[in-house]
Amino acid sequence: MKVVVIGGTGLIGSKTVDRLRAEGHEAVPAAPGTGVNTLTGEGLAEVLRGASVVVDVSNSPSFADDAVMEFFRTSTANLLRAGAEAGVTHHVALSVVGTDRLQESGYFRAKQAQENLVRESGLPYSLVRATQFFEFMTGIADMATEGNTVRLSPARIQPIHSDDVAAAVARTAVGTPVEGTVEVAGPEAFGLDEIIRTTLTARNDPRTVVTDPRAGYSGAPLEENTLLPGPDARLAGTGYTDWLARQS
Template identity: 75%
Template sequence: MKVVVIGGTGLIGSKLVPALGENGHEAVAAAPRTGVDTLTGEGLAEVLEGASVVVDVSNSPSFEDDAVMEFFRTSTANLLRAEAEAGVTHHVALSVVGTERLQESGYFRAKRAQEELIKASGMPYSIVRATQFFEFLEGIAAAATDGDTVRLAPVKIQPILSDDVAAAVGRTAVGSPVNGVVEVAGPDAFQLDVLIGQGLAAGNDPRTVVTDPHAPYFGTELQETTLLPGPGARIAETRFADWLAQRS
């Protein structure tokens, strides 16, 4: 089947497109650099011609509150409209575990708006919510850094390797629409401040992690289980310790 991957040149898309191709599907990477712009609609009709599935793993170029909301609302609406006209039968979108619990953050408000547009569209769909990627832990540390101090709440997190996310999205894309949410997570839960401290130490980073129950996470104060998936989550295989050892 033909699968169009919106954001197909990014972190997840660049893993997903070749994996789908290796399994016999016609996978097409769609992104501004390939002539497809979901914000303007440029190239959408052409790339969606003959497509059965569209997978949206794109992300906003700006995380500023208004800009990220405009990106997800506009691009998702344009994409869903073009899919209906092209006869696409399955829309798959990548989202984030805990989105509905992180609504003090402009980014997560925008992701929730994206999800609601998909659910209301009438298009058969599957939303894959993933926990934070191993590769994004450095970004979490950066956002929580003040000088030489990284201030983080002692809450649980169950991160996942981006390769495992791409595999989960791929399996969902070639299956039947679930018309709901699928959660995916890594195999191990950690305390966020301890995990980030381990990552910094492994990279010989001199910053000090300070435990603060009220430390904001991208603008949101966290509860113990805010970042954890539900009991029905699909669990990936790659462990953080193994990934960290390979990097080292």
């Protein structure tokens, strides 16, 4: 089976390509560096020729509100159009758990727009919503940093290892389209402030984490369970504490 992975040279994309190839599939990474640009449409027709499945794990190069919306709307529309013309029979897109609950954020409004385009396209599809990646914890700290202080909500978070995200995406790609959403998450839930405090301590980062129930996330307010998956989520096996210890 030929599977084209848009964003296939990035963190999740490259791991997805490796997993699919290990299972005997023809997995083709597609990104600007390989001559495929979903914003302009360059290279899409060529790379999709003969493909059964398209996996979109791409991300916007800018998180500014207008730029990220333009990216997801334009690239998704171009990809869906090219996929239909190429006869693709399964469109898989990676999204984020809680997207529909974070609409005060420009980034998550753009992800919701992407999801809506996929749902309304008429193509058989699957949406994989993952919780935040282990590798993104330091990035969360950076977004919430003022001076030497990291101000974070105690809202719950259940992060997942990138390897487990790639496994879920690859499994979904070669399966029957679910015509809906699959959620994946790690096995452990933490307070957002707690996990970032633990992360910074493990990395000998001198910043101080301050617990602030009013602190938002990517510009959106948080309630206790905003970032948590639903009861039907598929839980991965890699625990954050063990993973962090290995990094240290």
